[in-house]
Amino acid sequence: MSIENSKKLLVLGYVWPEPNSSAAGRHMLSLLTLFVQQGWQVTFASPALQGEHKVDLTELGIDEQAVTINCSSFDDFVNELNPSIVLFDRFMLEEQFGWRVAKHCPDALRILDTEDLHSLRHARHQALKQNRPLTPADLSSDVAKREIAAIFRCDLSLIISDYEFELLKNHYSVPEHILLHCPFMLDLQNVTPSANSFLDRQHFISIGNFRHEPNWDAVLFLKQTIWPLIRKQLPQAELHIYGAYPPPKATQLHNPKQGFLVKGWAEDAKQVMQQARVCLAPLRFGAGIKGKLAEAMFCGTPNVTTNIGSEGMNMGLDWSGLTTDLTQFDNQENSASDFAKHAVQLYQNEALWQQKQQHGYQIIKTNFNKEEIQTTLLARIVDIQHNLNNHRSNNFIGQMLQHHQLKSTQYMAQWIEAKNR
Known part of the structure; x- marks a missing residue:
């Protein structure tokens, strides 16, 4: 044949x-x-x-x-x-x-x-x-x-x-x-530097299909543990949560006073990603490679994620953000604190943000x-x-x-x- x-x-x-x-x-x-x-x-x-x-x-x-x-x-x-x-x-x-x-x-x-x-x-x-x-x-x-x-x-x-x-x-x-x-x-022809600069962007974003268990665990972990730590240091910041098929247990987490906004389905994921300054992906389990992080790199949005989040994506290149190991079961409180510190650092440091953005473009062009x-x-x-x-x-x-x-x-x-x- x-x-x-x-x-x-x-x-x-x-x-x-x-x-x-x-x-x-x-x-x-x-x-x-x-x-x-x-x-x-x-x-x-x-x-x-x-x-x-x-x-x-x-x-x-x-x-x-x-x-x-x-x-x-x-x-x-x-x-x-x-x-x-x-x-x-x-x-x-x-x-x-x-x-x-x-x-x-x-x-x-x-x-x-x-x-x-x-x-x-x-x-x-x-x-x-x-x-x-x-x-x-x-x-x-x-x-x-x-x-x-x-x-x-x-x-x-x-x-x-x-x-x-x-x-x-x-x-x-x-x-x-x-x-x-x-x-x-x-398609690398569409990988061009984002028109939205560090100063043009605001707030954090997290995105992922709610039917995928690692994504739901990440949203819950953000709500209960990580976001309160970030919000203490950035009281005006908001976290915009997007994803298909949000169940009632997810929409019930929506709390504008806490800056925790569950927005559900995004008609244009690239548009909302390009408006955010930092993508948060505290994935504590999972496999494969992460579409949300590829999307973030494509849109020039640096991220804070975990070792599992970055796994299989950078292939030896510098990562497009900051990572924290959230599977240190004997030290989970410090791990969550480190994740929040990384998020605040990346959100406030323009030079670091620009460096990580360039790392993301390099990963996309080299590996995908x-x-x-x-x-x-x-x-x-x-x-x-x-x-x-x-x-x-x-x-x-x-x-x-x-x-x-x-x-x-x-x-x-x-x-x-x-x-x-």
Whole structure:
């Protein structure tokens, strides 16, 4: 099979893309756009309900299809479509549909877009809830076993963070030939110095989809711990909280007297980001790379975040703000105080602010160059397609897991389907 004469791509989405709601939505849209521009026939299918901020993929020339889990109707659908490549959006979709794709389209290249390592985020969340550091045992959870198995079963997995790439390679012994570091793909032609200077800007901003647990934890931590410390030193400052799908528990935190303003959905995230002087992202757990911080750098807005917030983004370059480790469980009060001090320092020091702004532009231009990342991705796809049998033969663990998953998952799905009748 060659990429030249077979350009039919099926994307199985965990959710329908919402590029204005989440970094995952923007990343997925950039992948879809790339394949459309390459002349591919792209179909996006999902079992999920459509959200209110869903992008209309048909305007991009992409066919939209609803599919059902645990149902043989998918077999007919994928047989008729006969894609040359299937891209799974997150490991849960590979679990659900991977065995069906392997059975009915065995020659289709199977790609997993991890978005972030869900098992790493889950492990860090469990450690936080138990008020303790992360341990090696946390990385062997049931979620980790499921996710790593899905990575082994696929021909290629797109890994958004260099930290996670090294973790997969060194801790989980995943062969490097089935991994590709694929961070955000940003259009550098639009990266220009912001017209809004230090003095033109005011207040702090925090932004993130409220349905993403690390974002909600960050908002709550800001409200209860960090913002009161900042407000003591900057009594006129305000913190503007933006994000899609704010629940009542979030909107109830809105308090103008405290300068804590929960504004919810932002029609134009770039506009509100460019008006703020400093972006706050006190992320205490999570994984992947952070769309809110890429957006801040793109808009020339320095940030204060955590080691987890900056992870996988600077790749050896100077950071676009100041960081604090909020996972020092034996010294949390001092950590929160340090975060607040950094926020005040960056808010008041124009020279430092300008330096960090320039660091942000450098990170964007060096690490998220759309042209370079797209070229690498397409070249890897061509190479694997031209050598698919050899590629798979060098991944025995993946073949073994595929064999057993075809049995266990197939029988479970057929049992559920029969039960639902």
